[in-house]
Amino acid sequence: MTQTRSAVVDLGSNSVRLVVFEGQGRNPAAIFNEKAVLRLGRGLQQTGRLNEEGVAQALMVMARYAAIARAMRASPCEVLATAAVRDASNGATFMEALWTGLPDMALRVLSGQEEAGYSAAGLLCGIPGADGVLADIGGGSLEVVQLVAGGVRTAQTLKLGVLRLSDRAGGDVVRARAIAEADLAGVDWLSQGAGRDLYLVGGAWRALARIHMEQTGYPLAIVHHYTIGREEARDLCGVIGSASRRALERLPGMSRRRVDDMPYAAVVLRRLLRATDAHRVVFSANGLREGWFMQNVASAEARTQDPVLAASRDLAARYGRDPALPPALLAWTAALFDGEGSEDRRLREAACWMSDIGSQEHPEYRSEQAFSRVLRQPGIALDHRARAFLAMTIALRYEAEPDTVYLNTARMLLDMMTLRRAEILGTGLRLAYTLSGGTAALLGGTSLVREAGRLVLRLTQGSGVFAGESVTRRLERLAQALGLEAATEMV
Numbered sequence: 001m002t003q004t005r006s007a008v009v010d011l012g013s014n015s016v017r018l019v020v021f022e023g024q025g026r027n028p029a030a031i032f033n034e035k036a037v038l039r040l041g042r043g044l045q046q047t048g049r050l051n052e053e054g055v056a057q058a059l060m061v062m063a064r065y066a067a068i069a070r071a072m073r074a075s076p077c078e079v080l081a082t083a084a085v086r087d088a089s090n091g092a093t094f095m096e097a098l099w100t101g102l103p104d105m106a107l108r109v110l111s112g113q114e115e116a117g118y119s120a121a122g123l124l125c126g127i128p129g130a131d132g133v134l135a136d137i138g139g140g141s142l143e144v145v146q147l148v149a150g151g152v153r154t155a156q157t158l159k160l161g162v163l164r165l166s167d168r169a170g171g172d173v174v175r176a177r178a179i180a181e182a183d184l185a186g187v188d189w190l191s192q193g194a195g196r197d198l199y200l201v202g203g204a205w206r207a208l209a210r211i212h213m214e215q216t217g218y219p220l221a222i223v224h225h226y227t228i229g230r231e232e233a234r235d236l237c238g239v240i241g242s243a244s245r246r247a248l249e250r251l252p253g254m255s256r257r258r259v260d261d262m263p264y265a266a267v268v269l270r271r272l273l274r275a276t277d278a279h280r281v282v283f284s285a286n287g288l289r290e291g292w293f294m295q296n297v298a299s300a301e302a303r304t305q306d307p308v309l310a311a312s313r314d315l316a317a318r319y320g321r322d323p324a325l326p327p328a329l330l331a332w333t334a335a336l337f338d339g340e341g342s343e344d345r346r347l348r349e350a351a352c353w354m355s356d357i358g359s360q361e362h363p364e365y366r367s368e369q370a371f372s373r374v375l376r377q378p379g380i381a382l383d384h385r386a387r388a389f390l391a392m393t394i395a396l397r398y399e400a401e402p403d404t405v406y407l408n409t410a411r412m413l414l415d416m417m418t419l420r421r422a423e424i425l426g427t428g429l430r431l432a433y434t435l436s437g438g439t440a441a442l443l444g445g446t447s448l449v450r451e452a453g454r455l456v457l458r459l460t461q462g463s464g465v466f467a468g469e470s471v472t473r474r475l476e477r478l479a480q481a482l483g484l485e486a487a488t489e490m491v
Helices: 052-071 083-087 091-101 112-126 162-168 173-185 188-193 203-216 230-242 245-250 262-276 288-296 307-319 325-336 342-354 363-375 384-397 405-413 416-436 469-482
Strands: 005-011 015-022 029-037 077-081 106-109 132-137 142-148 151-158 197-201 227-229 280-284 446-451 454-459 485-490
Touching: 005 052, 005 288, 015 052, 015 288, 029 052, 052 077, 052 091, 077 083, 077 091, 077 288, 083 091, 083 112, 091 106, 112 132, 112 142, 112 151, 112 197, 112 280, 112 288, 132 188, 132 203, 132 262, 142 188, 162 173, 162 262, 173 230, 173 262, 188 262, 197 203, 197 262, 203 230, 203 262, 203 280, 227 230, 230 262, 230 280, 307 342, 325 342, 325 416, 325 446, 342 384, 342 416, 363 384, 363 405, 384 405, 384 416, 416 446, 416 469, 454 469, 469 485
Parallel strands: 005 077, 077 106, 132 197, 197 280, 454 485
Antiparallel strands: 005 015, 015 029, 132 142, 142 151, 227 280, 446 454
């Protein structure tokens, strides 16, 4: 069955981007993503008008984006114009030109509050339960949103986008510091972010994250949920904010198109850290576009789902063989973990849903392919530790050797306790598949029990399962990981 498609154009002060999504599920699935840097907001502070060169380019780019959305049969398809268009004296004239040339596209100029609302919805799509301050930086504006336990309390728009701040400061980074500090001082609730998280949305800050990843040799090149401490973030901003243009160009991970913007992004971030006293910084790849999807496209049922479990079930539906098996595995592996917390149980459930995703791969590469698919899966609300845990678990379920080179990425992201849990769960899932042949019916003839220093595998007579050599070997390995003796009983 053909999936429905939708499209959104984020028409910003610095760039314009088209994203086409497929489906109406809990996790936005982008199947097309294209950006053009137009700098519509360049010079807005001085002239009060959109950059004329950017306007001419925008009309051409938007015609292309409309053609792409039409060819992909994307509906709804909406253009969201932000700070530069809403603030410019010729913004209305520009929008009229777009309406004339693109009659089949819906166009909206967002207010600052609407822009903040979409950004918050996008962040919460990818990081449910976010608590602290969201800061979404663009070319023309900075939206700050107070988040309390996954809910929006209040929001404000400031003229601190990288282009706007550069113009206001006359290209002087030192002057920009004073401007940013003064503007942020007018938002009294920012101080309530003390000791909480500062969530960063926007291309300029994603570029900062990539620079930090390169500097530190971070093993996973995924910006979403990349997290650094307050002092690390301050040090990074200090380096970027005081470096010469030539030095910036030489920084590993620096995007050439972002060189001029980086000092101003760093200035705003450092002042935000001071104003909020946040204890760490969390980067988000989700923002306005994903927020638009969640509010306008995702089904009402999807919005209520746990995003990690929804993504895990999607993988199971695509690659698994028996839809009844994952719930049975969840119950079967419960005996392996005493005193399990709610988050650990949630990840164990996700692992059970993902546990058959290598069934269609070449036998020699199942573990590696499954590991890569889980670790690098886009659009899931997983922090990097959870990604690594699930990827390691699934690789071990397919009998990857623990010291295999491609597992190094996960090992670098996990502590010893979490690695041990992945080993236990992966080994347990491997035993379950050996017993059941990947079917819930055969797994139902078995159970695991921990008693008196033993791990007992109970097998029901006549159920089609027996303790052959491979079962015995895998049971012993699992018991060893738990520090128990292995035993088998027929019932």
